[in-house]
Amino acid sequence: MRSTFTIACRGSWLSLAQAEIFKKKVAALFPGVALDIAIIETSGDKEQSKPLHLVEGRDFFTREIQDQLKQQRADFAVHSMKDVSSLDFFNEGHYAVIDRELLYDVAIFNKGVIDKIRNGEKIIIGTSSPRRSNMATGFLQKALPVLSDKPHVIEAQSIRGNVDTRLQKLHNGDYDGIILAAAGLNRLLKHPPAIEKVSGLLSDKKIMVLPLFECPPAAGQGAIVAETTHDNTDAIDILNAIKNEPLTNAIKEERVYAQRYGYGCSQQFGVFHLDTKAISFTYASGKDGNAAAFTEWDFEAMIDVENKTVFSCASYMKDFFAHDLIADAVIDTNAQAFFIASHKAVHNSTLQNSIQQKRVWAAGTKTWYELAKKGIWVEGCADGLGFENVQAVFKSPLINIAANEIQIITNTSSMQHWQQDGINAVGTYTLVANLSTEIKDKIAAADIIFWASFQQYELCKTLIKKDALHACASGKTASLLKKEGLNPIVFPTIKAFNDWYNKH
Structure with a gap:
């Protein structure tokens, strides 16, 4: 050679x-x-x-x-x-x-965007991609914190140049925010000639890692x-x-x-393939x-639903538990970041004010949107794929959150499971069984049950047929069901199951 x-x-x-x-x-x-x-x-x-x-x-x-x-x-x-x-x-x-590197797109804002949001002023986002313009601006309408009764006004404008050039244009005030690939930022933050300038341009910015399902990346990103x-x-x-x-x-x-x-560069869709511990899948939207508009999933779900009774707990989320809010719940003020498992976990002004001063991540976009309504800046989410799914994001140079700096805020039952795994977690509300006779009868008759949470299974496990098949989304629910000795059919997310079931 x-x-x-x-x-x-x-x-x-x-x-x-x-x-x-x-x-x-x-x-x-x-x-x-x-x-x-x-x-x-x-x-x-x-x-x-x-x-x-x-x-x-x-x-x-x-x-x-x-x-x-x-x-x-x-x-x-x-x-x-x-x-x-x-x-x-x-x-x-x-x-x-x-x-x-990471698949995600990232929205990076000047700090002055907070005042613009509060005053109801137009927010100018720089992006060179129609895909990002359409998806990201629509997402940001719901994801930016609500700080007044005025709706968010977001306008996408073209931006060109290398990553550092675009960051400089943002820093100069040509835009209020720009959208870049997380991969490029992480690589530059590890490339010696670029580290000082790029880290300096990012040092006073506010960041949002855009969710994969609402803002899927370009093929091969x-x-x-x-x-x-x-x-x-x-x-x-x-x-x-x-x-x-x-x-x-x-x-x-x-x-x-x-x-x-x-x-x-003219396309208006994104696609990504993801290999998780529980399932491999491709998503395009x-x-x-x-x-x-289109949305497509590609994954294997080895379930035959023909002539079977299927019960999806995800369709009855409010019918399993009532929520007993803990008024004097105390979170770890030494934590640098909080992972919010449900918006219900942040249920009073004390909790809201405490987490507002730190970095906030959400379990999924539903929780993100609800936190945004409370005026909280959310940095990113786990896309409903579970806490494990964002560990690589936390470790990346762009985000840089150490494992011991994070506290999960959830319910008291889930808190115990997290703590058993050595993860800092706190419960700010308790799940109180609220199961109707109708739901009990449906679970007892089901041949296939899709569990939206492990707590649902725990509540109902004495009702289930011995030969019933179990299904769930990837993440903590899947791992806990496996610890129970079950072999659940795993779907990427709850939405993936719903889309799959509606076609079957």
């Missing part, structure tokens, strides 16, 4: 950070190989006057780099996967998906792909050695939807080429 190779990539800090990740992957397996970087200016770099979705053509940030391969001026091209819109990318040449030509055998050997097969498979799942609904 040759000892020296050339990598072609763009000249932005982010592109160079991705090239360095590629170099480290290669060095770990081929310590004798030297890799030089050739910086290429692409058409996307040259044309900065228009929003990308108005620029004609495709592959604005990859075409010239790929040309270097074809002209044998470089051995490898390193790209952000979401920039590769070629329909036949996986069918041509040789490639390796080598790394993936957060992934790095490297490619070479079919006749560069030494380069092919290197790519085959560093290729990450699970990531490659995830990207392929996402690109199925990109092929169906379209690639490029947005608008197709005819501006028709």
